[in-house]
Amino acid sequence: MxxxxxxxxxxxxxxxxxxxxxxxxxxxxxxxxxxxxxxxxxxxxxxxxxxxxxxxxxxxxxxxxxxxxxxxxxxxxxxxxxxxxxxxxxxxxxxxxxxxxxxxxxxxxxxxxxxxxxxxxxxxxxxxxxxxxxxxxxxxxxxxxxxxxxxxxxxxxxxxxxxxxxxxxxxxxxxxxxxxxxxxxxxxxxxxxxxxxxYCNLTSEARWEVPDSIPSPDWPRRGDITVENLKIRYRQNAPLILKGITISIKNGEKIGVVGRTGSGKTTLIQALFRLVEPTEGSIVIDGVDICTLGLHDLRSRFGMIPQEPALFEGTLRNNIDPAGLYSDAKIWQALNSCQLKDLVASKPEKLDTRVADMGNDWSLGQKQILCFCRVLLKRSQILFMDEATSCVDPQTDAIIHSIIRKKFANYTVISIAHRIPTVKDSNRVLVLDAGLVKEFDAPSNLMGRPSAFAAMVREYEIRSLSAQPSTG
Missing domain, CATH: 1.20.1560.10 (ABC transporter type 1, transmembrane domain)
Structure with a gap:
């Protein structure tokens, strides 16, 4: 018994x-x-x-x-x-x-x-x-x-x-x-x-793999993204969060996504990863409707830099290359591109250096840069960033932006911006409001006319000035 x-x-x-x-x-x-x-x-x-x-x-x-x-x-x-x-x-x-x-x-x-x-x-x-x-x-x-x-x-x-x-x-x-x-x-x-x-019979996500719809090994090769009349709700009978978004992003573009709280910025990224399934509409990347793919084939082809970086207990090699797909030479090359090679080389165990739980023995900036190492190894043509520099010091911020300019020049980068000035260098800015596209244009064009983006920039500058301590 x-x-x-x-x-x-x-x-x-x-x-x-x-x-x-x-x-x-x-x-x-x-x-x-x-x-x-x-x-x-x-x-x-x-x-x-x-x-x-x-x-x-x-x-x-x-x-x-x-x-x-x-x-x-x-x-x-x-x-x-x-x-x-x-x-x-x-x-x-x-x-x-x-x-x-x-x-x-x-x-x-x-x-x-x-x-x-x-x-x-x-x-x-x-x-x-x-x-x-x-x-x-x-x-x-x-x-x-x-x-x-x-x-x-x-x-x-x-x-x-x-x-x-x-x-x-x-x-x-x-x-x-x-x-x-x-x-x-x-x-x-x-x-x-x-x-x-x-809990043994929970509703499952979509299939992890779809044998009849496996993308080519180099997909996505260009990084073109077309979103057509995308509508999203989190649960059945719940109100729509995205209410019919239609945008087109060309390969190599740097897109900044801004909007007030509840405008749908995070929901849009979740829809691209299919963390939330579309209620209506479609998302096509390099000619492939992502809803026809298995979740593993979809999510493994994208790069993601979170706002709060995460490291796991184990070795440094396992944190940079969890699946063990790359050689030590490529890992060292990625570390060199992220300006961490000298730091890792100075440690006695090199790539086998132990990492504490949650990476508590590394600084926040170092953890964020290690996340960029993961993305550099994958060579994903599409990179998503959720305000990756909002919690780091100015020196680390400069390193991260240098990596983006040099190593991701030909990549499609979509960045959610909680700090408005971080998207001024983007090719185009997507302004969301209540689940709809309010503006989608170059930052210079939006700043040159009365626009919601210009109003948000001025509001941010006023808050920044008022937050500074007075002198004299």
Whole structure:
């Protein structure tokens, strides 16, 4: 039974793990991370341990109870007067026990701790009260049955069988109570398996790979992007976030995306990675509709520089080349292009230098530059940046912009800008407003006439001046 329980627990966890990894972003938007961790920790622990051992104990107790009942009734059939009321009473009080236990389970995780502690005390008191009452009732029934057997004629039942049936009846009451209690615990712990089972059947993202629609190895080769009447909503029946965007981006263009909070900047990037599936419209890159591709074939062909860089515990080589696709020579070449070669070469273990969890032993600027190393290795023709220089010092900012100008001169770069001046060097600026394209033109043209972009630049400059400390 333990071996079968282990296999079942592994099956539950593996299926839940795969289901969560393949869940769409909308699931994580509406599901607290604490709830996911609770499923994978406390609920999974009940499946791993409590259910397995309690099930074994319950089977053993049920066999013992059944054996006592059969042996006692066979030895002295009037003992059935003892057995039947005990069974009925245990079933009657089982409902009250289960109701109290389920209420305690329901309150855990959704109620404040003092309330749960008070209810636990009430639950334990109810359990003690039920045990005491069952023992009292069992003693009364056992005494009545013993008296009945004593007053019966001697030839009605042999005296040695009377002693055997009464000795079995003495242990039957407590064993029945233990059996009912353990069965209630199993039924209560089964809620954990129901919770885990819910996460085993989550709605999945699109297919990871589509064998009939695999792009060429060098796709995207040019980096042309055409967005036609793109409409996006995060959930069914939710309002549209993007309300019909139509833009065309040529290869090698540097596009800055600006807009106020809630205008749809991040949603547009998510749509290009298909983190959110289009409700209507299409996105065509180098003549290929991205909705026909597998998610791996799509996302692996793009470069992404996040606003907050991430490193993982392991070696420096694994962080720069997680899939192990490139030689050390190419990694050193990428580090040299990002001006990190001398720093890494000065470390004793070179590329095998250990990286702490979350890259805490590297500065924020160094982590951001290492993210550029990843992109340089991939040589992705399309690069997305989410204000990659907003959290770094001016020297690192200058290094990053130098990398973009030299190494990504012929690449299509789409940058979400939270600081308006960072997009002035772009070929064109895309201004979004309430999910619609308000302006899409060169920065010089937009600044030369009354425009929403010019108004945003002036507003940013006023805020910057007011934030500066006064002198004198």
């Amino acid at each position: 333990i071996f079968s329980g282990l296999l079942s627990a592994q099956a539950f966890f593996n299926k839940m793990f795969d289901s969560i990894l393949r869940a769409p972003m909308s699931f994580f938007d509406i599901t607290p991370s604490g709830r996911i961790l609770s499923r994978a920790s406390s609920d999974q622990e009940k499946i791993d341990f409590s259910l397995v051992f309690n099930a074994g104990t319950a089977v053993s107790l049920c066999i013992s109870v059944l054996t006592i009942i059969v042996a006692t009734c066979q030895a002295a059939w009037p003992s059935f007067i003892l057995v039947l009321p005990l069974l009925l009473l245990n079933i009657r009080y089982q409902n009250l026990y289960m109701a109290t236990s389920r209420e305690l389970t329901r309150l855990q995780g959704v109620t404040e701790a003092p309330v749960i502690d008070h209810f636990k005390e009430t639950f334990l008191g109810t359990q003690t009260w039920l045990g005491f009452r069952m023992d009292l009732i069992g003693t009364v029934i056992l005494s009545a049955t013993a008296f009945l057997m004593v007053i019966l004629p001697s030839n009605f039942i042999s005296k040695e069988l009377v002693g055997m049936s009464l000795s079995g009846g003495l242990s039957l009451n407590s064993m029945l109570l233990s059996t009912i209690s353990i069965i209630c615990m199993i039924e209560n712990d089964m809620v954990a398996s129901e919770r885990v089972s819910q």
